[in-house]
Amino acid sequence: MNKFKDITVLHIESSDHTAGALSPAVEREIDTADIVINGGEVVKNRVNQVETPGVKTELTTFKGLTLEPETAFRQIAALIEAGLIISVTDTNDKSELSDCVFILAKRYAEAAHDYAQKIRGSAATETQLAPAEVMLNVDMSTIGKRIGVVRVNQRMCTEELENAIHAPEGSVFRWETGKAIPSSQYIDILARTLNVSVTWLLTGKEIAKES
Numbered sequence: 001m002n003k004f005k006d007i008t009v010l011h012i013e014s015s016d017h018t019a020g021a022l023s024p025a026v027e028r029e030i031d032t033a034d035i036v037i038n039g040g041e042v043v044k045n046r047v048n049q050v051e052t053p054g055v056k057t058e059l060t061t062f063k064g065l066t067l068e069p070e071t072a073f074r075q076i077a078a079l080i081e082a083g084l085i086i087s088v089t090d091t092n093d094k095s096e097l098s099d100c101v102f103i104l105a106k107r108y109a110e111a112a113h114d115y116a117q118k119i120r121g122s123a124a125t126e127t128q129l130a131p132a133e134v135m136l137n138v139d140m141s142t143i144g145k146r147i148g149v150v151r152v153n154q155r156m157c158t159e160e161l162e163n164a165i166h167a168p169e170g171s172v173f174r175w176e177t178g179k180a181i182p183s184s185q186y187i188d189i190l191a192r193t194l195n196v197s198v199t200w201l202l203t204g205k206e207i208a209k210e211s
């Protein structure tokens with residue numbers, strides 16, 4: 001179990017099972033964890049849950065996560081932040097976990113977007129779609145083009161950027177030409193080095209700040 005900014009994330013693996021059942025130690029960790037991921041599915045999440053005493057609501061969910069637009073956006077942001085925090089830890093197994101979190105965040109954004117469109121279509125309520133629409137556009141296949149544009153504008157050569165982010169020689173060239181995409185461990189440091197937001201780096205768009 002990992003703790004990131006007071007949020008505990010538990011990723012259940014096959015080794016956590018004994019004779020088809022979870023070990024007692026893992027069951028105790030599940031009780032205390034804020035987010036539990038099992039087989040790529042969030043089976044427990046108590047981050048950014050908004051509850052109104054005495055009011056019961058029935059919400060459509062995606063893998064246990066509410067699709068209510070405002071709460072969904074906060075939770076998508078929390079998942080992306082968790083993925084970034086995991087990605088900057090130092091081991092390869094954490095990088096694989098962060099990639100899973102990013103994939104989950106993208107699929108969650110797609111589900112939230114579809115649900116928000118359904119609400120708008122029924123005229124039940126006026127829904128703000130922009131945040132989900134922005135996250136729907138996460139496309140790592142085009143990230144290299146954005147890296148190249150900003151790098152050139154800042155008059156950095158590929159070697160300078162590689163040195164700044166501690167990437168292997170030739171990495172930036174492969175990213176910018178579409179021959180490879182940066183792993184999640186480089187996303188945060190790329191954004192900081194290029195002085196852009198992670199959202200823009202992932203999608204090419206910014207999420208409008210609340211006024």
